Amino acid sequence: MLLRQLEYFVAVAHERHFARAAEVCGVSQPTLSDGVRKLEQELGMPLIRRGHTFQGLTPEGSRLVVWAQRMVDDRRALHDAAAVLRSGLSGTLRVGVVPAATTTVARVLDRFCAEHPLVEVHIESMLSTNDIIQQISNYDLDAGICYPVGNELVRYRPLYDETWAFLAPQHMVDEAAESITWAQAASYPLVMLGPTHGLTPMVGAFEASGVTPHITIRTDSVASLFGFVNTGRWASVVPDRWVLDSGQVTDLALLELVEPVVQTRIVLAHRSAEPMSPVVEALVESAVTVCSSAAGAR
Structure with missing residues (x-):
């Protein structure tokens, strides 16, 4: 053969x-x-x-x-490892990212690309966690930044815990407010991402509060969500890390959501097979370092 x-x-x-x-x-x-x-x-x-x-x-x-795909991919990893020994890390890195991590991934890859300038990075964004895990298992992606789900073919490395927060135009909220309850947030006109984008914790928090959120717009675009909030007509419920890493809170209010405080874990996923390809091993190192440093600074 x-x-x-x-x-x-x-x-x-x-x-x-x-x-x-x-x-x-x-x-x-x-x-x-x-x-x-x-x-x-x-x-x-x-x-x-x-x-x-x-x-x-x-x-x-x-x-x-x-x-067959596994054997072909192993051959590619072998060539990548040999290339690293000859002249440093090179090749292609394919990463899938859930919406909540679309801003964090830029900080991770900033470090990765600075250390490995010969690697070409391809990002697949706006994927659900299930999409990412399926594509990693099928060798269509090398890694993903997503939520953890059970799959024996994939290994997860914790990166950080995101806290859900209320994002709104400044005029909508009390200037002195630092937090808002889920019940209070439900009464505002909300723009939200679609239901496949890791919103289960948010849905559960509204249900636990006994309220139904007033969602008037659903979008599949992170950029359009920010755009709608910036019009001054809508608010949103989003992971705090997503907003803080975007640098787009200058004219917006970001309040902690309480009663209850809801946190979800973001992980780096890659195939569990050993040895890891050199490019994935380098990504793991960059991601863990960047997220650990950010956690220490908060």
């Missing part, structure tokens, strides 16, 4: 098109097709359903593509 054959198989599974897969692999379509057929012959089973066009993976192919 040749690793190149596994690369062909993985490319077809991802692209779902033989010609595009051949282009990705830098070979002709007949060469790619021949490589996949030889892999099928060696394994003794069909991996791809064929017609005039790609028609999907067979049940066997759907199970084995995960193993």
Whole structure:
């Protein structure tokens, strides 16, 4: 079995098109097709359903593509490790980020990129935690900054605990106020992110307070949420770290939400397989250092 054959198989599974897969692999379509057929012959089973066009993976192919992707990714990690020994860290780092961490990730990557300038970083933002964990498990992402969920294929490293806070135009709240209850916050016109973006703790806090929040706008954009609050017409309930790291509180009030105080943990997620790739190991070091320093300064 040749690793190149596994690369062909993985490319077809991802692209779902033989010609595009051949282009990705830098070979002709007949060469790619021949490589996949030889892999099928060696394994003794069909991996791809064929017609005039790609028609999907067979049940066997759907199970084995995960193993093939793992072997291809291990090969990439081996080359990355060798490159580090030759000339320092390089390559590509793919990171998924939940909305609550879209501002924190900039501080983490500021340190990472300063220490490893040859690494190209790709950020996938506005993903749910489930999306991130799935893509890490499928080798589509190298790491993620998200909420912890149970998955034996993924390892979590605690970064920080975020506290939920009330974000509003200054004129909406008492200048002397430092906190607001969830029941009080529910009466304001609110703009919120969609329900898939880690809002379970917020929903639970409103329910525990016996109130229904007055949500008039839902958005899938962090930028638009800030934009709506800045109009002076809406307020929002957001993680405090998200706002503080954004630097956008100059003309806004940020009050602690109490009765109850709600905190959620943000973690760095990566595949649990050892050894870690050098680029992920470097990201872990940068993230833990930056978040530990921030916690000490607060």
